[in-house]
Amino acid sequence: MNLQYALELAGTFVFAISGALAVQDREHDLFGAGFTGFITAIGGGSLRDILLGAYPLVWIGNVNFLYAIFAGIVTTFLFFRFVAKLRRTLFFFDTLGIGFFTILGVEKALGLGFRPEIAAIMGMFSAVMGGVIRDTLTNEIPILFRKEIYASACLAGAVVYLALNHWGMERDYNLLLSISIIITIRLLAVKYKLSLPGLGQHPKRNG
Amino acid sequence: MNLQYALELAGTFVFAISGALAVQDREHDLFGAGFTGFITAIGGGSLRDILLGAYPLVWIGNVNFLYAIFAGIVTTFLFFRFVAKLRRTLFFFDTLGIGFFTILGVEKALGLGFRPEIAAIMGMFSAVMGGVIRDTLTNEIPILFRKEIYASACLAGAVVYLALNHWGMERDYNLLLSISIIITIRLLAVKYKLSLPGLGQHPKRNG
Amino acid sequence: MNLQYALELAGTFVFAISGALAVQDREHDLFGAGFTGFITAIGGGSLRDILLGAYPLVWIGNVNFLYAIFAGIVTTFLFFRFVAKLRRTLFFFDTLGIGFFTILGVEKALGLGFRPEIAAIMGMFSAVMGGVIRDTLTNEIPILFRKEIYASACLAGAVVYLALNHWGMERDYNLLLSISIIITIRLLAVKYKLSLPGLGQHPKRNG
Numbered sequence: 001m002n003l004q005y006a007l008e009l010a011g012t013f014v015f016a017i018s019g020a021l022a023v024q025d026r027e028h029d030l031f032g033a034g035f036t037g038f039i040t041a042i043g044g045g046s047l048r049d050i051l052l053g054a055y056p057l058v059w060i061g062n063v064n065f066l067y068a069i070f071a072g073i074v075t076t077f078l079f080f081r082f083v084a085k086l087r088r089t090l091f092f093f094d095t096l097g098i099g100f101f102t103i104l105g106v107e108k109a110l111g112l113g114f115r116p117e118i119a120a121i122m123g124m125f126s127a128v129m130g131g132v133i134r135d136t137l138t139n140e141i142p143i144l145f146r147k148e149i150y151a152s153a154c155l156a157g158a159v160v161y162l163a164l165n166h167w168g169m170e171r172d173y174n175l176l177l178s179i180s181i182i183i184t185i186r187l188l189a190v191k192y193k194l195s196l197p198g199l200g201q202h203p204k205r206n207g
Numbered sequence: 208m209n210l211q212y213a214l215e216l217a218g219t220f221v222f223a224i225s226g227a228l229a230v231q232d233r234e235h236d237l238f239g240a241g242f243t244g245f246i247t248a249i250g251g252g253s254l255r256d257i258l259l260g261a262y263p264l265v266w267i268g269n270v271n272f273l274y275a276i277f278a279g280i281v282t283t284f285l286f287f288r289f290v291a292k293l294r295r296t297l298f299f300f301d302t303l304g305i306g307f308f309t310i311l312g313v314e315k316a317l318g319l320g321f322r323p324e325i326a327a328i329m330g331m332f333s334a335v336m337g338g339v340i341r342d343t344l345t346n347e348i349p350i351l352f353r354k355e356i357y358a359s360a361c362l363a364g365a366v367v368y369l370a371l372n373h374w375g376m377e378r379d380y381n382l383l384l385s386i387s388i389i390i391t392i393r394l395l396a397v398k399y400k401l402s403l404p405g406l407g408q409h410p411k412r413n414g
Numbered sequence: 415m416n417l418q419y420a421l422e423l424a425g426t427f428v429f430a431i432s433g434a435l436a437v438q439d440r441e442h443d444l445f446g447a448g449f450t451g452f453i454t455a456i457g458g459g460s461l462r463d464i465l466l467g468a469y470p471l472v473w474i475g476n477v478n479f480l481y482a483i484f485a486g487i488v489t490t491f492l493f494f495r496f497v498a499k500l501r502r503t504l505f506f507f508d509t510l511g512i513g514f515f516t517i518l519g520v521e522k523a524l525g526l527g528f529r530p531e532i533a534a535i536m537g538m539f540s541a542v543m544g545g546v547i548r549d550t551l552t553n554e555i556p557i558l559f560r561k562e563i564y565a566s567a568c569l570a571g572a573v574v575y576l577a578l579n580h581w582g583m584e585r586d587y588n589l590l591l592s593i594s595i596i597i598t599i600r601l602l603a604v605k606y607k608l609s610l611p612g613l614g615q616h617p618k619r620n621g
Contacts, residue, residue, distance in 0.1 A: 029609055029610035029611065030610045030611055031563075031565060031566040031610050035565065046465065050257060050464060050465075051253065051257075051264060051267065052263075052267065053262035053263065053264075055467035056466075056467065057465060057467075060465065060466065060528065060532050063529055063531050063532070066531055066532075066535075114267065115270055117270050117273055118267050118270070118273075121273075132344065136343060136344055136346075136550060137546065137550055137556060139346065139550075139553065139554070140346070142344060149238075151238060151242065152238040155238075195236055196236035196237045196238050197236065197237055257464060258460065258464075258471060258474065259470075259474065260469035260470065260471075321474065322477055324477050324480055325474050325477070325480075328480075339551065343550060343551055343553075346553065347553070349551055356445075358445060358449065359445040362445075402443055403443035403444045403445050404443060404444055
């Protein structure tokens with residue numbers, strides 16, 4: 001459990017950095033960048049817990065998450081030039097975080113007694129809604145609608161976890177497997193520019 | 208009550224279709240369209256219940272609403288060309304749904320012991336906020352601000368329901384009457400392009 | 415306490431006016447302007463209370479806040495030309511309101527037993543998130559990201575209040591002092607066009 005807690009804090013730290021970096025090209029000041037990092041890091045889990053009525057929200061009940069976010073924002077400020085060069089590394093850790101938070105969200109909803117269908121949606125929301133809120137606030141079409149096979153990778157991993165859980169697979173193996181599925185789908189989709197078709201279109205490859 | 212429940216599921220189905228269709232012209236994939244249908248269908252009722260603290264949210268407590276949404280999304284995907292041609296029919300059912308969910312929202316808030324002023328706002332929110340959230344996510348000026356006499360029709364119907372309820376009209380008649388008022392105002396407004404005036408303007412007809 | 419309650423209602427009235435005025439230049443009808451005034455006035459406090467799970471929300475539990483909002487909207491409609499000329503006066507009262515609601519938000523969170531770190535964030539959210547939601551709905555980059563030293567002034571005042579509270583300063587003096595700090599920072603920032611630097615930039619003066 002200590003490993004899981006450390007990973008949660010680390011994932012929150014990475015989400016805060018990627019959120020703060022998201023506004024570097026626009027007319028945002030440091031405060032706006034920090035605020036965006038904060039929203040990105042807490043948005044998904046907060047929305048999940050508000051929808052489920054699961055109080056207190058994680059970062060409100062445990063102030064260490066707030067410190068992880070603060071550390072991420074300060075790191076971005078102090079080492080901006082260095083961090084901005086690490087985009088590929090950050091993308092990789094961001095993808096790890098998305099997979100990890102999806103399955104944690106599924107487990108939280110299941111643990112509170114909600115049905116698997118609800119748990120799958122809550123897992124996906126945990127991972128992607130922080131970014132959706134960030135993009136909405138900064139007036140962009142949310143990444144979820146632009147970069148295909150992003151939220152859908154999370155949903156696929158959540159469904160796999162729920163199925164294997166239902167069939168009795170041990171939790172640790174299931175966690176590793178379903179997170180790996182999310183990460184693999186996401187990395188393959190980005191590498192090969194895979195995308196789902198739109199309404200009234202045939203499947204295509206971008207570019 | 209069974210008729211009401213069936214109508215609620217049917218209204219949710221229609222809202223999901225109209226939400227999914229809303230993104231057909233943009234760079235959305237199937238997942239984005241489904242996600243938008245989902246948000247449109249659950250947004251208004253979820254916001255109402257979160258504001259009231261009425262847990263569990265309807266679709267989280269009763270998974271049949273999730274299935275109604277899923278059916279609406281799959282229907283849109285499979286029969287896209289057919290559904291897209293039914294715009295007038297869909298608009299009619301959407302208008303029915305807006306009237307119906309307004310009054311159900313009013314009744315829910317009243318039933319939980321909230322004041323009529325709050326119930327009127329919650330009724331309007333139930334009907335229109337799904338569309339507002341949808342438009343905000345897809346980076347449009349919400350329909351509520353563009354298409355006049357839309358949310359205001361819901362508010363008018365809610366006030367009529369509350370007044371007649373206060374004066375003792377039987378529930379079934381009141382339901383039918385106040386829903387009809389919402390639908391009539393909305394259809395007349397669209398047919399004759401009626402609109403409310405803006406700030407510092409005189410009343411006008413559009414176009 | 416009666417003075418504080420009167421100030422809360424007055425602040426809500428002013429926020430509703432500034433919200434309704436915010437949409438005068440666009441294609442909004444009276445209803446859209448009223449809706450925007452409503453959202454601006456309730457948004458920050460509602461978000462704070464939803465995040466904290468502090469039910470009922472202020473305006474839902476006490477209908478007088480609804481009447482204060484309604485009065486602000488009607489005032490804007492009836493005396494639009496007059497009110498629109500009062501921009502400087504409104505800006506001043508809006509700034510007063512932001513300072514006041516920041517510290518009230520801090521006190522509410524503290525009173526509910528939350529940690530100071532959470533209370534500081536909740537104070538800032540109370541004051542600024544109504545405007546952020548308003549700007550997001552009307553498809554603008556939120557003022558928080560554009561006009562520097564706005565939310566950060568609130569955060570600074572909240573931290574000062576918490577520090578002085580921790581060191582035992584009497585509540586009334588602390589309230590006046592920390593609100594004055596927020597107002598002073600905000601007014602100086604606007605007068606001298608002060609701003610925080612952006613990521614990878616040096617501190618600068620705008621314009």
